[in-house]
Amino acid sequence: MASSIHDLARHLNISIGTVSRALNGRADVNAETRRRVLEAARELNYSPNQSGRSLRQGATRSIAFMLQPHPGDQQYGEPFFIPFLTGLQARLAEYDLDLMVVMGEPGQYQQERLRRVVETRRADAVVLANTRREDDRIDYLSKAGFPFATLGRSQSGGDTYPSLDIDFERAGNEAVDRLVARGHRRIAAIRPSLDLNFGYLFLDGYRKALKRHGIEVDPGLIADGFINETGGYQVTPRVMLSKDRPTAIVFNNDAMALGGCKALAEMGIRPGHDIAVIVIVDTPLCRYFSPALTAFRPSLDPMGRRLAEMLLASLPAFAGPEGPRIIREVWPLELVARESD
């Protein structure tokens, strides 16, 4: 069924070496011969067997994306990743690279799955998402000398790998600025309790902005909850019942914001009227919620494309003439003002 390079060689009555060189655009092959080879390749519908190529070249031409769903996401996952993956994959495809998606169970199999990818050499590089502040996956990959890039920063591994992150610190800053400009002084912050790095970055920005405005940081207005609707639902009343009730809340996660708004509704508190609400990462949920939630929006598809470029630039096999480069970028979010603040 599938025609190999041997079939082409036999068909043209030349050697397989010449066929291969002709197909790969090498210089030492006669123009006429090349023409005939390419024609025969089309005619016999030839395309190179990837396994053979991988074996010989020691490269699989595929990139693994490691995605670990949060334990709470039973039913629907984060809409975040599809457009990111679309962009990532689109750029990789331009280099004839495939995308392999490895999803851990919500538990801790991820590390194990990662080892398997690396040790059986199923991918040439890895892209990590959901980076933790201390991330053992990064430690492992660094130690193993396996190429990787991350969506999100981490304190692990130093500046030795490409990373692309959203500027959560700046978003926290701008959210507070906006609220202060509108007269708020008591601003609550709600973020996930996991070790996810963006929670720290967000809180840094929040704190710095408050200090800049001469507002004391009240620990009673900062709460951590599980990173889903339930978490937001559970933790929001806690800040609302603090002695001096906040007039605004910044949520560091869209799902938590929705749960939080439900809790608010049950307390008779209407976002946009009785309290201001801002969400750090926008999703369709925010746009169609009622009232529509003011939120900070990332550009996910371009981020996926960019991270692919950054990863490739770090790989010797793909780097340009200047050689491999480690690029790290932090992208701003765009504020989408709606009705909730």
Next chain:
Amino acid sequence: MASSIHDLARHLNISIGTVSRALNGRADVNAETRRRVLEAARELNYSPNQSGRSLRQGATRSIAFMLQPHPGDQQYGEPFFIPFLTGLQARLAEYDLDLMVVMGEPGQYQQERLRRVVETRRADAVVLANTRREDDRIDYLSKAGFPFATLGRSQSGGDTYPSLDIDFERAGNEAVDRLVARGHRRIAAIRPSLDLNFGYLFLDGYRKALKRHGIEVDPGLIADGFINETGGYQVTPRVMLSKDRPTAIVFNNDAMALGGCKALAEMGIRPGHDIAVIVIVDTPLCRYFSPALTAFRPSLDPMGRRLAEMLLASLPAFAGPEGPRIIREVWPLELVARESD
């Protein structure tokens, strides 16, 4: 760095053939020898090179999932697929199979991408999503004799491949039943205008249920729109402005429902009060919308797992003792009653 089967053989001073047989659990190897091989494998941190194995066995041990985002999904994709992929991937991983995700651009590159996967033998089988009523991908794969399964049915290809689908017909039926039981007679249906098969199935159910209740089908109450929020926003006023205004709407897509509700709001029509709204595929959007939308919910993770099983059962290499089997299943949706109807 990476140890091969040759390293093991050298280390133990035996032949590579014996090492391979020992690792693969073949019978013709001494128990003591096997023990030593396994020990050395652990010691030298050996794991088989997948490229070598693929080449020899003619199987890549990876399954490709083809996902084609709808053109309208600029910013966020369907939350639908992440949990489905989680389940699919989890089951595949149990068989040591990897998942490759191939996303077409919103345009028509999908067919081309598919050819590439098949012809370069990068995957052993393919899973198709977003099945069209007439689906040229199915035609192509059938003709090429390449194993595949689909999420969603199609009229193409006959009953020659495994497929798992949601029972949209039944959902359309039940939605109408529910609305009629609540006194509605003028029920509108809004579905995507693409050739996506589920739109036809839904409409069949809707029509049959109306007839069963002795209600004439009014073409003015059926509208097709682009499969996103904008489509729903544009098309909903059309049915509302029909001579005899409907008292209920069934949306065949969550994004269209949200756009539709926005249009309703602008017309001063409140879902749950002035009109009943039911959505066929539930998402978090439905749950947190205000009013919360009554919707039919699939169980996506189990569906992913099940489709993996069905695909594997159709592959000679994985089929059980009875040999390869083609399984086709249609799963019911669960009604989640909320506030909008």
Next chain:
DNA sequence: TGTGTTCTCGTAAACGTTTACGGAAAAACG
């Protein structure tokens, strides 16, 4: 014409596995 250069191609090894085949040694059997 002799020598050096360029162009073009064939040969064969290599990547890391799996597996059919055969043979030596050990065990079983009479």
Next chain:
DNA sequence: CGTTTTTCCGTAAACGTTTACGAGAACACA
């Protein structure tokens, strides 16, 4: 003890590529 069977292992080929090497032919140059 001779013969047959079983156990165990080594050899080598094969999967489909890419590529280092070398060789023959054509060409250029003196």
